[in-house]
Amino acid sequence: MGAVPPFLLYALALPVGGLLDQGHHRRLNICAAVLITSSLSSLAFTNSHHHHREAGGGKYYAVLLCALPLGLGQSIFFLSSSHTARTWLPRRPGLAIGVVNAGAALGGSVFPLVVTSLTNAHSFRVAVLALAAIAGAQSIFVVGFAVAHPQHFRPVKHAASATPCCGSFLLCWRRRQQQQQQRLLRAMDDKAVMLFTAALCVVFAGILSIPFYLPTWSSLLLLRPPHHHFQPSATPTTNHRNSNGGGGMKISLLTILNLSQLPARTLSSLLTDHVRARHLHACVLLAAALVLPPFWLRLASASASGGAHPVEQGTAGSTVSGDDGGGQGAVTPAAAYAFTVVYGILHGGIVALTQNDLQEVLVARSARSAVGRPRERGRERCGSALVVAGEVRDSEDSEEGGELVGEYGQLSGLVYTLASPFMLAGPLVCGRLVDTVGVKGVGIWAAGCFGLGAVVMGVSLFVDGSVGKNKRSLARVVGDRLSQQPRVSCGDVSG
Known part of the structure; x- marks a missing residue:
């Protein structure tokens, strides 16, 4: 159930990205604000009326129904934030995405603490209502100020046909859909784009494994004191969690995991302004694949030898433990904290780096499509649109950087949508592994996904013919060229 909002976040990226390319930022942000606030409310x-601190009260279908609009609203804000930030910093796309990623990491560190504190002090209902109020206040700010820069963003304009559409809205809509499908089909014909999409699918299959099962790994295997038998409860309450010390440790580890991502997200995005994003991403994936198995398996094995070995593993939070073996090899909380910091980075x-990779892949595709194509005289480029005698027309063959500016939302949404099923399938596979081989299987699965993703991404680098020719970041090069182009009035950004 926890994977449903991330799945919807990426699955709906294609239609949302197309609307962003057309300049409907404010309208989409209003829809996202209503969806997120209403779903949280x-x-x-x-939750049940008798257990005020119990999250959901066992009403799983009701919780799932509330998660659907939440995932849709998150998808809009996720794409709109990076799409808008890039227009304000065209020469520093890495810095723009780094600011967005830093805000996401900071929110992931603060909000769990706020919700947990309010739940312990009052109730689950009060905590979630307070979170909904905070989200509503932030949404008002986003709707009012988060708009694309009118000088650096050119909304996609579709070519006007020779015959008028006779006022038929359906005919115009169908023509636009055909043009959009043609652009998507041309993108899918590119081998580098498809290889990068395959790499992203593999990475998405394992990216949620460790964050989802970190509380289970810590509380059920690592952080039980010696000679302590964990007795599962059918309806665990907050007092029960506090009595065995697991609840506070879970929140601490999740907070440290999100907080340690803050410098990593910012610095990695900043580095993409100077080096190739996919080179850096492949190195990070390879490092995670090499570091994760020794840390995860060694700590889990040491904890199991210390006596806290699970006999029957079900869902997170329900485990029957065996006999203690004296606690000689029990893992200390410091080791769990150290692993959480390393993996969080x-x-x-x-x-x-995923968003930076998308910029680089799409810019490289535009550069390859522009090779050997002479620039037409008497015409000026404006994003992905072609300005001819004051009339804005759609360009079938954009120059280098055109699709980065004018069709970034649509093409990046295509990649995200194709990879979204793996985001949902990964936690399901991990749940099956936990039931069969234990929590160790989660670490093996995540490491395998990261290693295979690094290999496939490396193959996409070799297939991309323009990668090794210039050591400078492709997105930075195109940002410099776009910022030096003369300003051509293409109309105000709607929405």
């Missing part, structure tokens, strides 16, 4: 009333780099 509805989630607050799903690597995880932050993996998450942040």
Whole structure:
């Protein structure tokens, strides 16, 4: 159930990205604000009346129904934030995405603490309603100020046909859909784009494994004191969690995991202004694949030898433990904290570099499509649109950087949508591995996904013919060229 909002976030990226390319930033942000605020407010009333601190109260279908609009709203804000930030910093695309990633990491560190504190002090309903109020206040700010820069963003304009559409809205809509499908089909014909999409699919299959099962790994295997038998409860309450010390440790580890991503997300995005994003991303993935198995398996094995070995593993938080073996090899909380910090740094780099990779792949595709194509005289480029005698027309063959500016949302949404099913399938596979081989299987699965993703991404680098010719970041080169182009009035950004 926890993977449903991330799955929807990426699955709906294609239609949302197309609307962003057309300049509907403000309209989409209004829709996202309503969806997120209403879904969180509805989630607050799903808990039972008798257990005020119990999250959901066992009403799983009601919680899932509230998660659907939440995922849609998150998808809009996720794409709109990076799409808008790039227009304000055209020469520093890495810095723009780094600022967005830093805000996401900071929010992931603060909000769990706020919700947990309010739940312990008052109730689950009060905590979620407070979170909904904070989200609503932030949404008002986003709707009012988060708009694309009118000088650096050119909304996609579709070519006007020779015959008028006779006022038929359906005919115009169908023509636009055909043009959009043609652009997407041309992108899917590019081998480098498809190889990068395959690499992203593999990475997405394992990216949620460790964050989802870190509390289970810590509380059920690592952080039990010697000679302590964990007795599962059918309806665990907050007092029960506090009595065995697991609840506070879970929140601490998740907070440290998100907080350690803050410098990693920022620095990795900043580095892409000077080096190639996919080179850096492949190195980070390879490092995670090499570091994760020794840390995860060694700590889990040491904890199991210390006596806290699970006999029957079900869902996170329900485990029957065996006999203690004296606690000689029990792992200390310091070791768990150290592992969380190391993995948080690597995880932050993996998450942040995905958007920078997309910029680089799409710019390289535009550069390859422009090779050998002479520039037409008497015409000026404006994003992905072609300005001819004051009339804006769609360009089938954009120059280098055109699709980065004018069709970034649509093409990046295509990649995200194709990779979204793996985001949902990864936690399901990990759940099956936990039931069969234990929590160790989660670390092996994540390391395998990261290693295979690094290999496939390396193959995409070799297939991309323009990668090794210039050591400078492709996105930075195109940003410099776009910022030096003369300003051509293409109309105000709607929405």
